[in-house]
Amino acid sequence: MTEDRKQSSLMDDGLDDAELDWHLLKSWETPRGIWKVIATVDHKIIARRYIVTAFVFLILGGMLAVAMRIQLARPEARILDPDRYNQIFTMHGSTMMFLFAVPVMQAMALYLVPLMVGTRNIAFPRLNAFSYWIILAGGLLLWISFALDAAPDIGWFAYVPLSGPEYGSGKRADIWAQMITFTELSALAVAVEIVVTVFKQRAPGMSLDRIPLLVWSMLVMAFIVIMAMPAIVFASSTLILDRLVETQFYNPAAGGDALLWQHLFWFFGHPEVYIIFLPAAGMVSTIVATFSRRAIFGYLPLVMAFIATGILAFGLWVHHMFVVGLPRLGESFFTASSMAIAVPAGIQIFCWLATLWLGRPVFATPLLFVIGFIVTFVIGGLTGVMVASVPFDTQVHDTYFVVAHFHYVLVGGAVFPLLGAIYYWFPKMTGRMMSERLGRWAFGLIFVGFNLTFFPMHILGLLGMPRRVYTYQPDLPWGGLNLFISLSALLLVSGFLVFLIDVLVAWRSGEPAGPNPWKAATLEWATSSPPPAYNFRRIPVVDARDPLWRYPEELAVTAGLRVDRRELIVSSVVEALPEARESSPRDSIWPFWAAIATSIMLIGSIFTPWAVVWGSIPIAVTLVGWFWPKGTAEDIS
Amino acid sequence: MKERAVLDVSKLPLHGLSTASPTWWGTCAFMLIEGSGFALAIAVYFYLMSLAPNWPIDTPPPDLFAGTMLTLLLLASIVPNMLVSRWAKARALAKVRVGLIVMALLQAAPLALRIFEFPAMHVSWDENAYGSIVWTLLGLHTAHVITDLIDTLVLTCLMFTRYGDNTRRYGDVEDNCLYWNFVIVVWLPLYVCIYWVPRL
Amino acid sequence: MKSTSALLLLALLVSGCTGAQSILNAEGHAAIELKELILWIICVCAVVWLLVMIALVSALVRQRDPDGGAISERKAAVAISGAVGATVLVITGLTITSFYTTRALSEASPAELTIDVTAQQWWWQFTYVDANPTRAFVTANELHIPVGKVARLRLKSSDVIHSFWVPSLAGKRDLIAGRENMLTLRAERPGIYRGQCAEFCGLQHSHMALFVIAEAQADYERWAERQRGVGAEPTEAEAVAGKAVFMAKQCAACHTIRGTKASGTTGPDLTHVGSRRTIAAGLLEITRGSLAAWIADPQTLKPGNNMPLVPLTGDELRQLAAYMESLR
Secondary structure, X not given: OHHHHHHHOOEOOOOOHHHXXXXXXXXHOOOOOXXXXXXXXXXXHHHXXXXXXXXXXXXXXXXXXXXXXXXXXXXXXXOOOHHHHHHHHHHHHHXXXXXXXXXXXXXXXXXXXXXXXXOOOOOOHHHXXXXXXXXXXXXXXXXXXXXXXXXXXXXXXXXXXXXXXOOOOOOHHHHHXXXXXXXXXXXXXXXXXXXXXXXXXXXXXXXXXXXXHHHHHHHHHHHHHHHHHHHHHHXXXXXXXXXXXXXXXXXXXXXXXXXXXXXXXXXXXXXXHHHHHHHHHHHHHHHHHHHHOOOOOOHHHHHHXXXXXXXXXXXXXXXXXXXXXXXXXXXXXXXXXXXXXXXXXXXXXXXXXXXXXXXXXXXXXXXXXXXXXXXXXXXHHHHHHHHHOHHHHHHHOOEHHHHHHHHHHHHHHHHHHHHHHHHHHHHHHHOEOOOHHHHXXXXXHHHHHHHHHHHHHHHHHXXXXXXXXXXXXXXXXXXXXXXXXXXXXXXXXXXXXXXXXXXXXXXXXXXXXXXXXXXXXXXXXHOOOOOOOOOOOOOXXXXXOOHHHHOOOEEEEXXXXXXXXXXXXXXXXXXXXXXXXXXXXXXXXXXXXXXXXXXXXXXXXXXXXXXXXXXHHHHHHHHHHHHOOOOOHHHOO | OEEEEEEEOOOOOOOOOHHHOHHHHHHHHHHHHHHHHHHHHHHHHHHHHHHOOOOOOOOOOOOOHXXXXXXXXXXXXXXXXXXXXXXXXXXXXXXXXXXXXXXXXXXXHHHHHHHXXXXXXXXXXXXXXXXXXXXXXXXXXXXXXXXXXXXXXXXXXXXXXXXXXXXXXXXXXXXXXXXXXXHHHHHHHHHHHHHHHHHO | OHHHHHHHHHHHHHHHHHOOOOOOOOOEHHHHHHHHHHHHHXXXXXXXXXXXXXXXXHHHXXXXXXXXXXXXXXXXXXXXXXXXXXXXXXXXXXXXXXXXHXXXXXXXXXXXXXXXXXXXXXXXXXXXXXXXXXXXXXXXXXXXXXXXXXXXXXXXXXXXXXXXXXXXXXXXXXXXXXXXXXXXXXXXXXXXXXXXXXXXXXXXXXXXEEEEEEEOHHHHHXXXXXXXXXXXXXXXXXXXXXXXXXXXXXXXHHOEOOOOOOEOOOOOOOOOHHHOOEEOOOOEEOOHHHHHHHHXXXXXXXXXXXXXXXXXXXXXXXXXXXXXXXXX
């Protein structure tokens, strides 16, 4: 029977472009209808969902920040009570880190990596669909608990014993811990997809030294996720066990230890910064090259710097613990390693500057955001060098100086490039251009508003203002600066509003973009905007780092793939030599049901440990449904 | 943009095995995730040990019998496991079917021994941090054994259906064998930790 | 941008000198060293930032010559290598500097005074240790030390993690249940230095302040001698009545007033509460009125704190406040 099907299969070589498009669309397109949309495994649709969801969480998290700034604008304000305030700052940190920053960076990878490596879908597309529903459930869990006034109030770091069974009242800490499990599950799944897509699905000829820098950065990010996230999953699970079944991991009276939590948390928490920053570095590399009108200078040093950052990221976690009283020798080691990460960061900055120097910069909005990035990120990096010094840190640790520092790193270092990246890839994702005029306004307001909001926080820290306070007393000399910061925050918010308006307007009625509006070099610009469900009519063949600059007129492609089933090329890891014509799974509703079953089990286990037992049965059933062959053409080999 | 066909891929196989298969890489990635988890759990074990004035805390070291038998059983299962993997590579359907049934039994047997391992610790999970970490180590590994057992059972059923005789399924069988080897290999440091480190 | 930063700098200078709780207002041995290090590192980093900005601006606006790509690429490679080399030098320098500062700060000078600090939600207990146990005494939220003498603090927590931080005197150090940490203080000049908890510790983390009062040795001795004594017997009629109220109501179950039967240990020792500057861990300056306000409604003033609202009549409240004030 298999032989028969093979005979009757429809290949792409005998068809003209229009016929080919028609057949490919029939095989790859997500049909209309709510259940079909839920069942889709198209990486672009899922990535778009991810991005929109992440931005919704950014808006929610931003509203929390505004609420905090209103409360802190004057001393002893009573707009928020301490309980609400503690929930709000916990929600702000948790939302921004777990529901915005990590997912949005991974989502950009989900959208761009398959296009940039020239394949038709992400590896494990059903796992991808699953990961989205899981993170959505985690986000809903957290935000519904907030709406019910039962949100976590223990900080995004959830230090024991404050989050432990004795002091963390109600289910708040458990909700936090399970939200972590949801988001990490999703992040780990996406990381595996990225690694396998980059390793095995690159276009023929895209050897390791021809991979676009964004893809390199996403690959390193995915490896950091794989190595770092188990730590937080272990930590949050043991926290729940301590709270639910009275294990003693964190109880010093029974041989446990409060600092164990901090080690585990920061073993994840510090690499987390690079999980967010490295994708941004990839975006910057891409934008700098395109708008300098030349290839990136220092491709190899940049790749090495990404990898070095990824490795060093695991040797720094103790610098979050410089005031807990660890042995001095250990502290000195972590000072040295924390300072050392400035070297790969420096290499990246210098290569980007050299590219700008050697090229002919075009000051479009994406490049403006990159320039803003360099200005602010260097400040954040340098204050990072400062807090890496143990004695320096003993004064500024847990003050507003640190708040300023990590907002410079995360907003300056990651959100600025992300906004630039949105301006840059929006035409590809939607087929429409965003407005240059509004883009300049958005950039100007965000850049000025950001600096006016966060720079004074350095000074507040030096003036002795600790973090995570819901108010401060009138006789302390912090009132003026706090008011100034709160007012500046409005400017920052207005910048984001302009950005959102620009997105909405452009989505409805932006100028048509065409396949390659920026005249960029990488493969995602070789297909139409937005790309068809199958990404490329024919899989490209690559023999250069900047294929579209090398051959602007003509794209070298493969022939010989089937079009009556979802099929793509699997290639070798180093040289990207084609190895197999692999089928890519069809749409399936099972990942959705598996996510529902998993959510029920995880949320149930907030209340009873037995949920892990009975909750596993539906998960197993849905997984069998997921993997059981359906006799479609994709199952044949 | 104009397209120019330069490479004909129609002669490529429809599904690669081992390093040519994305699923194989996916399995490896998940083993890396779980391996990190196990490494971390072992690190926590030693961390807690370094804090305790004596280890195990207020209990004698665990009884060796059940754990050692389980270790031997796991090691013994490597041989049939590798055979199944080899038969899958050779696409020997009948042998794979029998082999999977044997493997399912060999994966269920450790669970019976595992039941006796928990009481052999002489400590409950909620007594102290030592109890918590050894129960967690055992629980973590048990979860992996159960997962792989279920996977093997489903795969065994699948091999008896019309979907069985298919490169993709043979690839799944090989990946399943790979994963079982992983479950065995991670047990060895856990075994040393749980049973022998307290005797040092 | 420029004028704002100038303004901010001005604000920094002005408030830096007057702030009671500021890294820049360094009056302790450690804080002075740290301030020097901090300003030095900030200067170095500011120069680095300026250099990068100069490079950025010139990269963006420089005149482009029509050819010569290859030559400039080689130049760029040299420039990058140089910049990376400079980065390595700078961070090595900073690492060594910070290492030596740490070493200088942790050189053990013999302590002349040992104080056990026990942090709890949301106040500080100070136990002045003495070789002769009868000379030891307990107080709360206000630490007195003699100027120029090394005080060794043994830091403990009886609940969650807190952090002891008096920026004008020294860097911070956490207090962790199940562990004991050490911090030494040496004030170089007399003064009142504010500090506050620097590790998030729950609802009232914001209101967990303390004051360190550095005074001349003689003043310190006088203060300590008085603290060792039992609570003053009230003389004023209202205060006498207040003492009776204190003993009759729940107050005595949580608070100690040495020399009376009140010996609770849940709340701060009140033996000399009237001599302190503030109540409720820096929340209010002590006056008879603020004492009454605090006792009348602690949950509105410091929501979530562990002091319950004890129902009292207006008279009882006034009497109690008078008694508290008399405990000098």
